[in-house]
Amino acid sequence: MLGLPDAVTTCLFDLDGVLTDTASVHRKAWQQMFDAFLKARDGDGFQPFTGDDYNEYVDGKPRQDGVRDFLASRDINLPDGTPDDPPTAETVWGLGNRKNNLVQDEIAQHGVEVYEGSRRYLQQAQARGLRRIVVSSSANTAMVLRVTGLEQYVEGRIDGVTLREQNIKGKPAPDSYLAGAKLAGAPPDQCAVFEDAVSGVEAGHAGHFGCVVGVDRVGHADALRAGGADVVVQDLSQLIDEEK
Template sequence: MTDTGLPGTIRACLFDLDGVVTRTAVVHQAAWKEMFDAFLRERDGEGFRPFTSTDYERHVDGRPRADGVRAFLASRGIDLPEGDPDDPPGARTVHGLGNRKNTALLHRIRTDGVEAYDGTLRYLRTVRAAGLGTAIVSSSANCRDVLRAIRAEDLFDVRVDAGTAAARGLAGKPAPDTFVAAARDLGVTPAEAAVFEDALAGMEAGRAGGFGYVVGVDRTGHRDALYAHGADLVVRDLAELAGSPP
């Protein structure tokens, strides 16, 4: 292992955004719950079965927005029309629900702001000082705005986000496509890249893509699940990899 805590064969680091770089995973989960509970209440009345943290972890976390909507609805046996990406938030379509969730998310971000994990920012500077390439790989359509809000855009050589995936026709996590694209953009093979993720879908993407090292970041106490889904190592904070406190 090097001073970065990574195997010496690693030449690039690929980071998820929400829950790894920023404290927005909780905000995303709250926005998903707000949207799905409102939809289910409208559909089933006050006896509806609420959206839970388990639903978030199994069906939504780490996936592109529309994929998360589809996966959760399928888990409840609910079939909705796809609609169009520009459907209004009130539309009872897959894209309409996704846009309703994004509206709730942006409201929460504007109200509460965005915070970065200091340990991750320190670790990013460590790996860059060691000469490793860095990429942000996120299913969020708001990735660039969030990076700008925390003044971290210059810490990444490459950005692969929802816009990139749509433009290139890349499948979202748990498929490895976005991580593979980021590695290629950095001029390395997947075997020469490390993936840093907090979502189970991200672990599966790292394993499926044959990446050289997959690091799970356990912010919510699901260490065993991260290992089960493909992590080579699980840490509470990335600062641990460089031997510093969180």
């Protein structure tokens, strides 16, 4: 059904880049924040944060892991600090808060675009009785689902706030998707994972889910397949068309 193996009863959807065009918002905010940080640190000759840096060290991971993993790739070690560090603090939390302000300003000013194919897929999944859970590393998930009106299609969520509160490991560990399956009351082999990040398809693969759908919005289909995607599409509407 809907391009998925017959045994699948439950869809576990990543949010940013799968349901909404917000991976690009995160990518830009990370770049702006890290470039300003690196320039202040290393001067005009600084080595900028690239799209490859985003894909490899940041994409799909919880915010603090993204900060830590990118800084480690440049041999930079900052103290963690605390969640209420101001955005000016030179700590992992401070840089994360700096980036989060940029994301929230952008969304407040320009809103969020929903992928129409994903909205239709959610509607179809609902109509056909598939369970629908959002599993995202983002602590902004509730806000994004609310401003887009997508919350009406979603039965539950595991997000960046849940991960922190319940001490659940972020992607590429399978734990957040396993928590999503548990929330739906479905065994992993009856769940399909929908992911646009390499760290996310790795999480789906590691969790032995019934199917891992890679969503390629930026031309990284090969990396998604190598990470463990069983099938790669450019848009979820392609899975609906297969039904006809």
